[in-house]
Amino acid sequence: MKTTSFAKKILNAPYIVWSLIFIIAPLIMVIYYAFTDRSGAFTFNNVIALKNYGETFGRSILYAVIATLICLIISYPLAYIIARSGANKRGTLMMLIMLPMWMNFLIRTYSWLTLLANKGVINTILGAIGLGPFHMINTPGAVILGMVYNFLPYMVLPIYSIMSKLDFSLTEAASDLGCNGFQVLRRVIFPLSVPGIISGITMVFVPSVSTFYISQKLGGGKYLLIGDSIEMQFQSAYNYNLGASLSLVLMVMIIACMLVMNKFADDEGAAII
Amino acid sequence: MxxxxxxxxxxxxxxxxxxxxxxxxxxxxxxxxxxxxxxxxxxxxxxxxxxxxxxxxxxxxxxxxxxxxxxxxxxxxxxxxxxxxxxxxxxxxxxxxxxxxxxxxxxxxxxxxxxxxxxxxxxxxxxxxxxxxxxxxxxxxxxxxxxxxxxxxxxxxxxxxxxxxxxxxxxxxxxxxxxxxxxxxxxxxxxxxxxxxxxxxxxxxxxxxxxxxxxxxxxxxxxxxxxxxxxxxxxxxxDIYNEPVNAFVADFIGESNILDGIMRDDYYVEFEGMRFKCVDTGFGKNEPVDVVIRPEDVDIVPSDRGMLKGEVTSVSFKGVHYEIIVDINGFKWMIQTTEKSEVGDIIGISIKPEEIQIMKKSEYSGLYGDYSSFSDEFDGLSNPDTDKAENENSPQEE
Structure with missing residues (x-):
């Protein structure tokens, strides 16, 4: 008994060390900075200063929710089509979804700048056929577009992995029992793919709500998000304490969202029909 | 209720x-x-x-x-x-x-x-x-x-x-x-x-x-x-069991001995060099046919009184009956009987006219119904494409 438990401790050690260095320590640092001032004395000033960021938080959540919904609307049928196509075609389609992820995030975002600019690629093409020009860059729409574009694969992948494991005879059984195409989707495919939807939503919402850079480039700095504010505190204002307290609030918000989503997954998975 | x-x-x-x-x-x-x-x-x-x-x-x-x-x-x-x-x-x-x-x-x-x-x-x-x-x-x-x-x-x-x-x-x-x-x-x-x-x-x-x-x-x-x-x-x-239309059906449904024969006339079929009385009509004179005889329809008699005679080459006990393989002029028959025989015995067999089923030649002629390589294992190996053979030999079924 003793030897096995000792062996287990040894085997667990790397994980414990890992999480101490990379998870626990940074968390403690964030909490420490959030409740101290520059001299290191305990203070609530950082928390009180948060009241100025209400609008930024609200905008972050709103944009993230919209981006997540758009991702879901695009990804669900896409994942279904990929999962239902033949083995060869499936590989190619998945490759196309993954391909942008191999490129640097900043470059991908920057490329949209040239596409959406007032004299950019899209307006030039539209101008050639007598349309536009449209003002697209530096709008909330451009920021949300950037989020959708960057995080779409994170929605497609989990939904696809659930859909590809779905037993095809279940959909046959459903149509055998009188379901038309839409009813098969609503009563069998959708309820069974809820776990994929939940993890897709989490994987898109979390990075969307905390993202920076996208809004700076595509929003022209006019629509600051909470991620940008945090970056600014650390990079230009050198106010680590306010930055830390903003991070802390964001983290609590994300944890709360995930708890709600998990609860939703447990309860509604079956009852949603 | x-x-x-x-x-x-x-x-x-x-x-x-x-x-x-x-x-x-x-x-x-x-x-x-x-x-x-x-x-x-x-x-x-x-x-x-x-x-x-x-x-x-x-x-x-x-x-x-x-x-x-x-x-x-x-x-x-x-x-x-x-x-x-x-x-x-x-x-x-x-x-x-x-x-x-x-x-x-x-x-x-x-x-x-x-x-x-x-x-x-x-x-x-x-x-x-x-x-x-x-x-x-x-x-x-x-x-x-x-x-x-x-x-x-x-x-x-x-x-x-x-x-x-x-x-x-x-x-x-x-x-x-x-x-x-x-x-x-x-x-x-x-x-x-x-x-x-x-x-x-x-x-x-x-x-x-x-x-x-x-x-x-x-x-x-x-x-x-x-x-x-x-x-x-x-x-x-x-109908399917008693009057299979071809060698495939005869072999797939139950066990069958399927022999080459020639219909000499209505009610007369020749196989193994012997003329047998049967109940079938409507074939051409001297038409080649397949002859099906079910293992349970063969009666064992003393060798001097048999229509055909041969040597027992294998005996296995199946509970209700014995399954024996008899070599008659080189063709191995399966016979199911309640009487015990020993390997090496020379026995005679007798078949009633109504137990002889005559089938027209088909694409399946010659493929089935010979037990010359018979053993439970061999049967499965020689018919790898039929589920029937695989299934009958799986241990849970026997």
Whole structure:
């Protein structure tokens, strides 16, 4: 008994060390900075200063929710089509979804700048056929577009992995029992793919709500998000304490969202029909 | 306890039009990837009948079932249901229901919701749904299982839920795709009996797909023997067993000794260099034929009184009888007998005229019915493409 438990401790050690260095320590640092001032004395000033960021938080959540919904609307049928196509075609389609992820995030975002600019690629093409020009860059729409574009694969992948494991005879059984195409989707495919939807939503919402850079480039700095504010505190204002307290609030918000989503997954998975 | 209303209604309904044809397949052909799966299938099925599609795997029996269910459209040919052509009618609009090989129960729903699934689609009022579900659970002996999770049920119980789910929507025809394949032997025997019982009580047409000849013989009103996309023979179990039309059917259904013969005249056939009296007519004079003699129809007599004589080369005890292999002029016969013989004995055999079945020569002549390499193992190896051989030799069946 003793030897096995000792062996287990040894085997667990790397994980414990890992999480101490990379998870626990940074968390403690964030909490420490959030409740101290520059001299290191305990203070609530950082928390009180948060009241100025209400609008930024609200905008972050709103944009993230919209981006997540758009991702879901695009990804669900896409994942279904990929999962239902033949083995060869499936590989190619998945490759196309993954391909942008191999490129640097900043470059991908920057490329949209040239596409959406007032004299950019899209307006030039539209101008050639007598349309536009449209003002697209530096709008909330451009920021949300950037989020959708960057995080779409994170929605497609989990939904696809659930859909590809779905037993095809279940959909046959459903149509055998009188379901038309839409009813098969609503009563069998959708309820069974809820776990994929939940993890897709989490994987898109979390990075969307905390993202920076996208809004700076595509929003022209006019629509600051909470991620940008945090970056600014650390990079230009050198106010680590306010930055830390903003991070802390964001983290609590994300944890709360995930708890709600998990609860939703447990309860509604079956009852949603 | 009174039999539920709807069972009465179905019973009455079926007696009125017992003889009408409910499903008619005309010249059905299907190919996948340039391989012909079904070749010009013609089949009609009467209302209230228990029909079995029997054949080795890959013979096209499941494809035929899927065409009737509406999951697959034939390349050519007509599917007629109750007098109307239903080509192109989607599965959800057809009055047929399927019990799938692996049951295909909905894992996100409990037993009650699974059985109620089809009724909800039909917008049946709630109290009526609950009445029907209770009735169906009674029919399959699963009372009290309403709230159970599908994953918590045994294979046999899942099978019963699948039956209840399909019957709840009151189909005119129930399609069963090897429904007992996943159950163990004992449970399979019980379910065979129960399914037959349900079919007779409800009077619904059952179309049953299996590769198990014993299952087919004991349950069916009509057996359709299929091989490589073609119907070989349609008939009652006794017809199929006693009068197989070719060597494939004779070999697939039960054991057979199949010999080359020549029909010398009406009532006279010659094989093994001897002339035998038989009961068959209608063949040409001196026409080459296949002669089938079932192992249980051969009588063992002292060697000096036998029509043919030979040496016993193997004896195995099967419980009810002995199975012996006898070498007669180089052709090895299988004989089932209750009398014990020893290896090396010289015995005579005698065959009554009515036990000799004469078949026209076919593409299957010469392929089956010789036990010269016989052993349980060899039989499986020499017919790798027939499920029958594999199945009969699997330990759980013996």
């Amino acid at each position: 009174s039999i539920p209303n709807y069972i009465h209604r179905l019973e009455r309904g079926c007696k009125l039009n017992e003889k009408t044809v409910i499903i008619n397949l005309k010249n059905i052909s299907v190919s996948f990837d340039e391989q012909q799966i079904l070749k010009n299938i013609n089949l009609h099925i009467r209302d209230g009948e228990f029909v079995t599609l029997l054949g080795p795997s890959g013979c096209g029996k499941t494809t035929t079932l899927r065409i009737i269910a509406g999951f697959l459209e034939p390349d050519s040919g007509e599917v007629i249901f109750d007098g109307k052509t239903i080509n192109g009618v989607p599965a959800y609009k057809r009055q047929v229901n399927t019990i799938f090989q692996r049951y295909a129960l909905f894992p996100h729903l409990n037993v009650y919701e699974n059985i109620a699934f089809g009724l909800k689609n039909k917008k049946v009022p709630k109290d009526e749904i609950s009445k029907t579900v209770t009735e169906m659970l009674g029919l399959v002996n699963l009372k009290g299982f309403e709230k159970r999770n599908i994953d918590s049920l045994s294979g046999g119980q899942q099978q019963r839920v699948a039956i209840a789910r399909a019957l709840a929507v009151r189909p005119r025809v129930l399609l069963l795709d090897e429904p007992l394949g996943a159950l163990d032997l004992k449970l399979r025997k019980d379910m065979q009996f129960e399914l037959k019982n349900i079919q007779q009580r409800l009077g619904i047409t059952f179309i049953y797909v299996t590769h198990d000849q014993e299952e087919a013989l004991s349950m069916s009103d009509t057996i359709v023997v299929m091989n490589s996309g073609e119907i070989q023979q349609i008939g009652s179990p006794t």
